[in-house]
Amino acid sequence: MTDEWDVxxxxxxxxxxxxxxxxxxxxxxVLLFESETDLGGSTQLSAGMFTAAGTxxxxxxxxxxxxxxxxxxxxxxxxxxxxxxLIEAFCRHSGPTLEWLIGLGVEIPAxxxxxxxxxxxxxxxxxxxxxxxxxxxxxxxxxxVLAKAARARGxxxxxxxxxxxxxxxxxxxxxxxxxxIEVRAGAVVVASGGFARDPGLLxxxxxxxxxxxEDLFVVAADGSRGDHLRFGEQVGAGVTGAGWxxxxxxxxxxxxHHWQSGFPPKSRIHVDAAGRRFMDEDASYAVSxxxxxxxxxxxxxIFDERARRGLPPGYAHWDAGHVLAEAEAGRTLRAGSLEExxxxxxxPADALVATVRxxxxxLPSGHDPEFLRHRTLAAKGATGHPDPIGEPPFYAARLLPAxxxxxxxGLEIDARAAVRDERGEVIAGLFAAGEAGxxxxxxxxxxxxxxxxxxLTMGRLAGVNAAA
Numbered sequence: 001m002t003d004e005w006d007v008x009x010x011x012x013x014x015x016x017x018x019x020x021x022x023x024x025x026x027x028x029x030v031l032l033f034e035s036e037t038d039l040g041g042s043t044q045l046s047a048g049m050f051t052a053a054g055t056x057x058x059x060x061x062x063x064x065x066x067x068x069x070x071x072x073x074x075x076x077x078x079x080x081x082x083x084x085x086l087i088e089a090f091c092r093h094s095g096p097t098l099e100w101l102i103g104l105g106v107e108i109p110a111x112x113x114x115x116x117x118x119x120x121x122x123x124x125x126x127x128x129x130x131x132x133x134x135x136x137x138x139x140x141x142x143x144x145v146l147a148k149a150a151r152a153r154g155x156x157x158x159x160x161x162x163x164x165x166x167x168x169x170x171x172x173x174x175x176x177x178x179x180x181i182e183v184r185a186g187a188v189v190v191a192s193g194g195f196a197r198d199p200g201l202l203x204x205x206x207x208x209x210x211x212x213x214e215d216l217f218v219v220a221a222d223g224s225r226g227d228h229l230r231f232g233e234q235v236g237a238g239v240t241g242a243g244w245x246x247x248x249x250x251x252x253x254x255x256x257h258h259w260q261s262g263f264p265p266k267s268r269i270h271v272d273a274a275g276r277r278f279m280d281e282d283a284s285y286a287v288s289x290x291x292x293x294x295x296x297x298x299x300x301x302i303f304d305e306r307a308r309r310g311l312p313p314g315y316a317h318w319d320a321g322h323v324l325a326e327a328e329a330g331r332t333l334r335a336g337s338l339e340e341x342x343x344x345x346x347x348p349a350d351a352l353v354a355t356v357r358x359x360x361x362x363l364p365s366g367h368d369p370e371f372l373r374h375r376t377l378a379a380k381g382a383t384g385h386p387d388p389i390g391e392p393p394f395y396a397a398r399l400l401p402a403x404x405x406x407x408x409x410g411l412e413i414d415a416r417a418a419v420r421d422e423r424g425e426v427i428a429g430l431f432a433a434g435e436a437g438x439x440x441x442x443x444x445x446x447x448x449x450x451x452x453x454x455x456l457t458m459g460r461l462a463g464v465n466a467a468a
Contacts, residue, residue, distance in 0.1 A: 005031045007466045008176055008185040010163045010231075013041020013221065014139070014452060015434025016191035017146035018097075018459030019466065021104075023189075024153035028467035031185070032155055033178055035162040035223050040143040041193050042221040042406065042435075043455055045257075047116040048139035050456065051124045051131045051449035052094035056102070058130075060110035061121055065129045067092040073128055077286075078442040086439045089415035090457055097457040098133060105145045107136040114381025116448050117259065123379045125286035125447015132449050139452065163192075163227065166430070168235050173429035187429045187466035190419070191459055194407035194435030195226030196245075205229070205409040206245045211297065212402035215250075219257045219405055228410050228436035235430065237411045238422045241438035244408035246445045247401035248285045249292050251301060253326055254317045254403065262315025265307035266377075267386040269359050270299045270399060275342060275351030277359065280371040282380065286447040289401035298400045300333075300345055302356070306391040323395070333396040341394045360388040406451050410438030417462035431466045433458040 007023040009016045012034030024030045038044075053070035071091040075084060102108060113120030113134050124132025135141055150157070158178070167175040167182060175184040195201040196218045202209050209216065218224075232239060254261040269277045272295040279291045292299050311320045326332035335341035338356055342349035358370075366385050368374045377386075411432040412420045419430040419437070434455035435441070441454055 004184040005029050006186045007189060007463070008033070008183060009189045009191060010176060010227070011041065011191035011193055011223070011434070011436065012039040012157065013191060013193055013223075013434060013455065014043030014143065014146070015436070015455035015459035015462070016041070016189070017143065017150055018456045019189040019191055019431070019433055019463035020155045021146055021149045021153060022460045022463030023467040024150065024155050026464065026467040030155045031183065032150070032157045033161050033163050033176070034157060034159050035192075036221070037159055039147050039157070040140070040221075041223055043139045043452055044143045045219065045221060046139035046452055047448065048135045048142045048452060049116050049124060049449035050098055050101070050133045050135070051447060051453045052098040052133055053091060053129070053131055054095040055098050055133065057108050057110050057121050057133055061112065063121070063129060065131065067095060069129065070094070070131065074446055077126070077446055078444045082442045083439055085415050086413065089461070090440050090454065093461060094453050094457050097460050100460065101142065101145070101456065104149050106142055108133050109136070114379070124449045125284040125445070127447060132447065142452070166231050166234055171428060173235060173427060187431060189462045189466050190228050190231055190411065190430070190432040190436045191434045191462070192227040192436050193224040194220060194410070195229060196220035196224045196404050196407050197222060198226045201226040201229060202407075205242045206407050208243065209245060209247060209404050212247070212400060215252050215400060215402040217255045217403060219403060224407070224435070228432060232411045232419075235427055236421045237427060237430070238420045238424065239409060239438070240412040241408040241410055241441065244441065244443050246285075246405040246451070247289045248403035248405060249289050249399055249401050250403045251317070252398045252400065252402070253322070253331065256316055257403070260316050262311070262318030264301055264318055265303050265311055266382065267307040267389060268301050268303040269355065269389065271302055271347065271352060271355055272296060272299055273347055275347035275349070275355060277355050277371070280368070280373040280376055282373055282376040284447055286445050292399065292401060298398055300347070300396045301399050302341070302352070302389065302394065302396055304389045304391045304394050306387055307389070308395060326397070327395060334393050336392050338394055341396055345396045356389050360390065364388045406435055406441070408435070408438060408441040410436050413437040413439055413458070416465045417458050418465065431462040433462040437462070
């Protein structure tokens, strides 16, 4: 290990790897610290979907899109609460970053995908044009390509080493301290992830996550401990994004991401405390949690015995046997009639009966005039219509935003991924990206691939500018 490096990167997730590779491509000597035993962070745990505009994959499928169109949609969806200059840079660089990844070896076939796990182009969220680019081998595959590129470009990686603090002299960040050893650098990129694993920081910066109580479960990487916020305090960095993050709606009994927990039955409805259906049950998680929050924060998933029996085997939670066990234990409600089920759930029986009757007359015949769920199902490649809800016993499982995926509060960055201080001035020598560099992920998560695209796009920009 040399005495001084051009660039030190803190964190070996997607953002850190992108920063390290892009800096090394420009001839910089790069040292990367990873606090865990392997690279990848939350990116490796994800589907790897990347939201981007104006890409070769879109063009090959005849999809017309542009960075400007992406920008307009992104800002409108976030009610223009984000810095336009930063978001314009993110949208403009997202497409070129995707092409960079493809050039490194990430495989994204030019074919239509119906979900976040089938390689190709899919509808990522509530966008006007499909922008969800799903890579082969998911997030794991993306990380492996970046790790290989880092090794090929001479990036030195130190595992099991958690950086303790930044070195700042003369108003400039000049390195880090790790294991009590000072490591000097021309620039530092903080890409240490979010703070989903730190309850104290959640209470301070994202208390909405704690409303799930004992139902809360976290799918972020173990290294998501908020180191970026502690670094920021040391150098007077500005913090933005407080109160924002991504919570996915789940049944109370889920404790794993959906590709392990499984999926609820197609033949189901979500009803609120008034016993009425209030949403497209397959609405993107970009908006679904907020819809539930607007209806009291919890809802009921209503389905029947045929739907339970038809759940595919092999999943941890949405499995016919597991749901039956939950019902036997009394945690999932079960009743011989809808009226009895409504009584157990404390909702108006006449409303629930009417809601189910309307459902049975509509979507099982192929059309959902109220919530247009037939469109969502078609976009997901679903075949066949849902069955009516009519075979007793009937079930009701409590639904709420309880799966914490990522946090959005972090060090305020500009369009170059440079960190700003509390006055809005750039802190010389300090860059941040991913969940650590805040301002791209806003109050509204745009859809699948938003976090991965943010990590890799802003990580790449951070590396380029740190090397300069």
